[in-house]
Amino acid sequence: MKKVLLIGQDGMLGGELYNRLNLYKDEYEVYGTTLQTLDICDENAVLNKVEEIKPYYIINCAAYTNVDACETNYSLAEAVNGIAVGNIARSAKKVGATFIQISTDYVFDGNLDVDKAYTEDMKPNPVSSYGKTKLMGEENAKLAEKYYILRTAWLYGQGKNFARTMIAASQKRDEVTVVCDQHGSPTSTTTLCEIIEQIMKKEPNYGIYHSTNEGFTTWYDFTKTIYEIKGITTTVKPITSEEYAKMNPQSSKRPFNSKLSKEKLHSVGIYPSDYVDALKEYLKGE
Numbered sequence: 001m002k003k004v005l006l007i008g009q010d011g012m013l014g015g016e017l018y019n020r021l022n023l024y025k026d027e028y029e030v031y032g033t034t035l036q037t038l039d040i041c042d043e044n045a046v047l048n049k050v051e052e053i054k055p056y057y058i059i060n061c062a063a064y065t066n067v068d069a070c071e072t073n074y075s076l077a078e079a080v081n082g083i084a085v086g087n088i089a090r091s092a093k094k095v096g097a098t099f100i101q102i103s104t105d106y107v108f109d110g111n112l113d114v115d116k117a118y119t120e121d122m123k124p125n126p127v128s129s130y131g132k133t134k135l136m137g138e139e140n141a142k143l144a145e146k147y148y149i150l151r152t153a154w155l156y157g158q159g160k161n162f163a164r165t166m167i168a169a170s171q172k173r174d175e176v177t178v179v180c181d182q183h184g185s186p187t188s189t190t191t192l193c194e195i196i197e198q199i200m201k202k203e204p205n206y207g208i209y210h211s212t213n214e215g216f217t218t219w220y221d222f223t224k225t226i227y228e229i230k231g232i233t234t235t236v237k238p239i240t241s242e243e244y245a246k247m248n249p250q251s252s253k254r255p256f257n258s259k260l261s262k263e264k265l266h267s268v269g270i271y272p273s274d275y276v277d278a279l280k281e282y283l284k285g286e
């Protein structure tokens, strides 16, 4: 029986992962924490919790995820997404735990030719405060020595997310405008949970793994696909990132190319599903 400390139990990903891991009663004994029960910025509290439980795995699903707010509240973003990850990693090293940290496509600048996808060995160069602080989190996660950094993207599940926002918008408007020049892989939390479970089972070499659904799209085409599946007739109008930024001056800069190559994930025998299949599955419950 392996003990798992799951940090961020009430987040969108953390909530689903907590419920799923609890189904493997013979394999995992899961200890979940929330911001109320463990603030990861409190170094002593993190160390005490880790020493008390002595987990085999520590999974960090906690983060400051409001990308636009990270621009105006950099110090909090840095504390949660960057510095606090070091608290967890050092504690993991102390008890010999394997650390699984969730990171993001936003560590890249997105200037790669749009026909190509980023591989794990390409140099990050974040263009937003969220990306910069998550990259700091990656560097700090490596202090654990036994670590997996799983970079995901465009995540949706049981929480506030793009798909729900677009469905809600269609109920109020006849036309929605959506950015058409950013490319990436929408990823369901269910698929990411499956990837995490596979990593825990297979224990491949430590390191960074790009962890999204298969296939690439734009926010504009993703919206059209959501509406098509749901039978929604609202018109989807494409706009450029530049036009969007003019309409939303507070918004953070986002990468044009967020495509993450899954070749490394395939090389360890993990094959995520296509994003359209995952989306169809998700929308059955929406």
Ligand SMILES: NC(=O)c1ccc[n+]([C@@H]2O[C@H](COP(=O)([O-])OP(=O)(O)OC[C@H]3O[C@@H](n4cnc5c(N)ncnc54)[C@H](OP(=O)(O)O)[C@@H]3O)[C@@H](O)[C@H]2O)c1
Binding pocket: 008, 009, 010, 011, 012, 013, 014, 034, 035, 038, 039, 040, 041, 060, 061, 062, 063, 064, 065, 080, 084, 102, 103, 104, 105, 134, 152, 153, 154, 155, 156, 159
């Ligand atoms: N959402 C995306 O599109 C996306 C894309 C790429 C990568 N990711 C990464 O995927 C992971 C999961 O994202 P998610 O969307 O599931 O996040 P989420 O729903 O925003 O959940 C994050 C959780 O972290 C908690 N938290 C914040 N500060 C904390 C602290 N100091 N100590 C302990 N807990 C704290 C939050 O609590 P409160 O809600 O109470 O503040 C929240 O429950 C994150 O690492 C994120 O960076 C997400």
